[in-house]
Amino acid sequence: MATQKVGGEVDAYCTRCKLTLAHTILAMVGTKIARVRCNTCNGDHAYRGAPGATDRPTSSSSSGSTPRASRSSSSGTTKAEKIIISFEEQLAGKDVANAPRYSPKDTYAVDQVLQHPTFGVGFVTAVRGDKFDITFRTDTKTLVHGRGGAPTEKPAFSPPVRQATGPADKPQTAAADAPAEDAPVSEG
Ligand SMILES: [Zn+2]
Structure with a gap:
């Protein structure tokens, strides 16, 4: 398969000609074509693959060209x-x-x-x-393993450390009904 590169030719749908025509690749993102120039009207536009892939024009004028969709992804590894x-x-x-x-x-x-x-x-x-x-x-x-004769292990319990609230350097605002973030945790 031919690898596409900037400056190469690709069949793309031209938004002005409303046909699938030969385009020159202007920019690529990774292995995907980003921008092309129509060789017919010389107009730059974003690359658009097979016609009718996304926004199909209402008047479908068949240009007779078949979109090339030969996708041979060989991922047959059986590891x-x-x-x-x-x-x-x-x-x-x-x-x-x-x-x-x-x-x-x-x-x-x-x-x-x-x-x-x-x-x-x-x-x-x-x-x-x-x-x-x-x-x-x-x-x-x-x-x-090896848990046979061992006594039932007590889970290590550490009492919750009470967060010492410092002196009232935070002025109490009038917005008192805000949801309390530091609500006391009920120890059940
Ligand atoms: Zn064009």
Whole structure:
């Protein structure tokens, strides 16, 4: 396909001639043509692609020229398949049949195979304290483990710090009924 550039020719709809005619490209924004000059009437105007794309003129006079719309976007990369194959390959040497169901109370080691109720079969790739990374077919997750005998963890609670309102250096205005921004937070 021919790459369009400033100074080149392009078929565009001329707003004056009301026809799709050869135009000279005057300006481009990225790969898109921004401004063109009609080779017939020499008029500058914004580039307009195929006729009738947006504001179709009411009197559609067919000029007989077919708009060139050969769009060949080849985005046929299949890298998702490769991940699946490698996942299967990595899983192949592991004891999938005896893979235990994941439980945060158990403790797992690297290369351990697990069954997760949501993500399916996965294998542990890294262990960091009470967390571990596990690779599933579709995703890599970080899960917790080793929570078996631990007592119920209390969430760290920090009492809300009361914002000390300074001395009344802010004069009270007459607009008293404004919505109070610093309404007292109800601690329930
Ligand atoms: Zn023209």
